[in-house]
Amino acid sequence: MADFFIEALGLVSSPAVLALIVIGVLFGIIGGSIPGFTVTMAILVVFPFTFAMDPVSGVSLMVGVFVGGYSGGIVSGVMLGIPGTPSSITTVYDGYPMAQRGESGRALGIGVAASFIGTLISVAVLVFFGPLIASFSMNFRPWEITALIVFALTLVAGLSNGALLKGLLAAALGLLITTVGYDRNSNLRFDFGLPALGSGFEILPVMIGIFAFSQLMGNLEKLRDEQDEVKGVDTNVSIPYRRILKDMAGQKLNTLRSSLIGSLVGALPGTGGTVANFISYDQAKKFSRQPETFGTGTPSGIVASEASNSAVAGGAFVPTLALGIPGDLPMAIMMGVLILHGITPGPLMFEQNPVLVGAIYASLLIGAVIMVLCQLLLVRWFAKISLIPQEILVPVVLMLCAIGSYALNNNLFDIWVLFVFGVIGYLLWKAEVPLTPLILGVVLGNNLERQLFRALELNESWMTFLTRPLSALFLALAVASVIFSLYQDRKIQRNRLKAQRSDAGAD
Amino acid sequence: MLTLTKDRTLALALLLIISVMWVESGNIRPPTSWQPYGSALFPRILLVVIGLLSLLILARSLLSGAPARTQPRRSFTEWLAHNRTVFSLFALFGLYAALLPVLGYIVATLAFLIGSLGLLLGIDSRRKWFINLAVSCTLVPLVYAIFRFGLNVWLP
Numbered sequence: 001m002a003d004f005f006i007e008a009l010g011l012v013s014s015p016a017v018l019a020l021i022v023i024g025v026l027f028g029i030i031g032g033s034i035p036g037f038t039v040t041m042a043i044l045v046v047f048p049f050t051f052a053m054d055p056v057s058g059v060s061l062m063v064g065v066f067v068g069g070y071s072g073g074i075v076s077g078v079m080l081g082i083p084g085t086p087s088s089i090t091t092v093y094d095g096y097p098m099a100q101r102g103e104s105g106r107a108l109g110i111g112v113a114a115s116f117i118g119t120l121i122s123v124a125v126l127v128f129f130g131p132l133i134a135s136f137s138m139n140f141r142p143w144e145i146t147a148l149i150v151f152a153l154t155l156v157a158g159l160s161n162g163a164l165l166k167g168l169l170a171a172a173l174g175l176l177i178t179t180v181g182y183d184r185n186s187n188l189r190f191d192f193g194l195p196a197l198g199s200g201f202e203i204l205p206v207m208i209g210i211f212a213f214s215q216l217m218g219n220l221e222k223l224r225d226e227q228d229e230v231k232g233v234d235t236n237v238s239i240p241y242r243r244i245l246k247d248m249a250g251q252k253l254n255t256l257r258s259s260l261i262g263s264l265v266g267a268l269p270g271t272g273g274t275v276a277n278f279i280s281y282d283q284a285k286k287f288s289r290q291p292e293t294f295g296t297g298t299p300s301g302i303v304a305s306e307a308s309n310s311a312v313a314g315g316a317f318v319p320t321l322a323l324g325i326p327g328d329l330p331m332a333i334m335m336g337v338l339i340l341h342g343i344t345p346g347p348l349m350f351e352q353n354p355v356l357v358g359a360i361y362a363s364l365l366i367g368a369v370i371m372v373l374c375q376l377l378l379v380r381w382f383a384k385i386s387l388i389p390q391e392i393l394v395p396v397v398l399m400l401c402a403i404g405s406y407a408l409n410n411n412l413f414d415i416w417v418l419f420v421f422g423v424i425g426y427l428l429w430k431a432e433v434p435l436t437p438l439i440l441g442v443v444l445g446n447n448l449e450r451q452l453f454r455a456l457e458l459n460e461s462w463m464t465f466l467t468r469p470l471s472a473l474f475l476a477l478a479v480a481s482v483i484f485s486l487y488q489d490r491k492i493q494r495n496r497l498k499a500q501r502s503d504a505g506a507d
Numbered sequence: 508m509l510t511l512t513k514d515r516t517l518a519l520a521l522l523l524i525i526s527v528m529w530v531e532s533g534n535i536r537p538p539t540s541w542q543p544y545g546s547a548l549f550p551r552i553l554l555v556v557i558g559l560l561s562l563l564i565l566a567r568s569l570l571s572g573a574p575a576r577t578q579p580r581r582s583f584t585e586w587l588a589h590n591r592t593v594f595s596l597f598a599l600f601g602l603y604a605a606l607l608p609v610l611g612y613i614v615a616t617l618a619f620l621i622g623s624l625g626l627l628l629g630i631d632s633r634r635k636w637f638i639n640l641a642v643s644c645t646l647v648p649l650v651y652a653i654f655r656f657g658l659n660v661w662l663p
Contacts, residue, residue, distance in 0.1 A: 049653070049658060051658065051660070052658040052659055052660060053658075165560055165563055165564050165567070166517075166564070168556075168560055169521070169557060169560040169561065169564070172553050172556045172557045172560065173557065175553050176528075176550060176553045176554070176557065179549060179550040179553070183546045185542050185546055187535060187536040187542075187545075187546035188535070188536075189532070189535050189546055189547070189550060190528060190531055190532070190550070192531060217593045217596070217597075220592055220593055220596070220627070221590075221593060224592065389628075390627075391624070391627035391628045392624065392627075392628065392638070392642055394596070394623075394627060395596075395619070395620055395623035395624050395627065396620070396642065396646060398596075398600055398623070399603075399616055399619060399620055399646070399650075400650070402600070402603065402604070402607075403612075403616075403650060403654065403662065406607075406662070406663070407654060407658070407660045407662075410660070410661060412604075412607060412608050412663065415604045415607065416604055418604075419600060419601055419604050422597070422600070423597065426593075426597075428517075430513070431513045431514070431516070431517040432513060433517065449549045452549065453544055453549070456544060460543075
């Protein structure tokens with residue numbers, strides 16, 4: 001692996017690829033720093049630009065967006081008191097009060113340093129555990145892979161904030177979308193007499209349509225309902241480097257703990273940066289000698305938040321690369337990028353494309369360094385850019401989505417696919433259906449069907465799924481995750497009823 | 508009278524859609540001796556799962572009753588007016604998709620951007636017009652140049 005890593009490092013260090021990583025990091029930071037834009041949206045917008053690139057260049061650009069995006073939320077969090085991404089919510093708790101005291105440079109510097117260390121630790125986790133899990137999963141046969149995909153989908157559906165039924169429904173709808181067009185036996189399905197549906201739906205316009213439209217229209221509705229305006233913000237920031245070094249020296253344990261929490265949470269399907277963010281902030285507070293300072297502008301709070309959300313980037317790559325199962329939405333899109341370039345993520349990737357795996361490691365490392373440099377040198381500009389109003393952003397992103405979908409195959413039909421799935425995504429969002437399980441279903445649908453029927457062709461008994469230990473374990477975990485989610489749903493509903501009753505009593 | 512809540516609308520709409528798809532699945536080539544499971548089995552499993560989940564959502568919604576309204580009920584025209592920005596943007600995007608092959612990238616995209624920025628920013632001041640035209644006239648050729656010359660992708 002070391003040879004491949006050196007070869008990959010050579011490829012990634014070429015001026016062209018380095019420039020792409022810089023562009024990716026810059027765009028990621030900008031995307032992450034604009035409230036309501038999110039890392040996922042930044043990745044979706046950049047995705048089409050990778051079509052014409054070789055896999056290493058395309059993947060490096062995307063990794064750059066990841067690294068920049070996960071660290072970008074700090075800018076608006078500290079300067080505006082609005083988290084740029086959901087994964088930087090707890091950054092606001094301490095970053096904003098610190099900025100209000102006139103120490104915005106210190107808050108940003110601490111956050112950027114913690115992000116950098118978090119990314120590095122998560123890369124170490126990825127380098128160590130990725131090949132280990134991949135070599136273990138090499139023993140997986142179709143039964144185990146089928147059961148694992150079912151487990152991943154139920155887990156993600158179950159984590160949909162008290163909406164298990166809708167989460168499962170979304171996952172099943174995502175899988176159903178992949179059945180349109182010619183199947184593995186060259187039989188046509190659900191074409192409704194339209195020749196354009198024969199080749200099925202491309203993943204990209206479906207994903208963009210479902211996610212981007214609902215997100216952008218949701219932002220517009222929020223704008224309409226809240227009518228809150230960001231008032232004059234001082235974007236003159238100077239970074240006190242010595243003070244930050246001193247601050248970070250006192251945060252070694254907190255940084256390590258938060259980074260490991262981020263890496264671990266990132267590796268679990270359906271969790272992502274937001275969950276990591278809250279867990280590590282909570283843990284940092286519990287372990288702190290001065291828990292009462294949390295929320296008032298303490299460096300510990302910023303470190304816990306930023307180290308964990310940036311560590312998610314490396315951690316999330318573990319299941320995607322080692323098992324071919326993306327853990328969250330950005331990773332599902334990343335998997336789409338790899339599939340588009342003819343690479344199937346999974347255990348075989350470590351054998352068949354070791355250079356590309358090495359390129360991902362190298363891009364993460366180089367991206368982290370570039371992220372620190374960009375954040376420290378250009379933070380004033382990012383703060384200004386984060387003030388771009390949604391009214392300008394939404395049409396521009398919609399236009400980029402349309403052109404990106406067209407550029408995939410130079411096919412205008414894909415823009416209609418984008419539009420139709422945009423309407424569907426918006427309606428589902430209005431009906432409070434979680435969209436992450438749906439997108440995961442779209443990404444995993446073809447593989448699930450292929451593996452299921454390969455298993456049945458090898459052994460026609462469905463009971464084999466229960467007699468093979470690992471397959472049975474994954475299915476048992478899937479059932480357990482559904483039962484646990486049902487329990488959680490009931491608890492949430494009970495609490496809601498209790499709150500309603502106490503409100504009525506108070507009235 | 509039965510109130511049409513979000514959950515009930517979702518469940519009923521999905522039940523209708525899967526019924527249509529179930530009928531359409533009858534057109535899929537049936538199993539053969541070398542394809543014993545056929546191509547319709549997997550989608551039919553999914554249709555059954557979606558149907559069951561929709562029924563569960565419908566049943567749960569009917570059993571728990573319609574949630575109490577926090578806002579007064581809007582008439583259809585009021586509802587349309589309340590959501591006019593979002594609906595207009597969808598309509599503009601649909602128009603853009605339709606006009607793209609007719610007018611070509613530059614003209615259609617310029618029209619879409621100016622139209623949608625005008626819709627969201629407003630057109631009641633010179634400053635807004637300036638921002639609108641500056642964003643549209645900069646981005647359209649820039650994106651064209653990146654795709655055409657940087658990525659070798661021909662835009663329509």
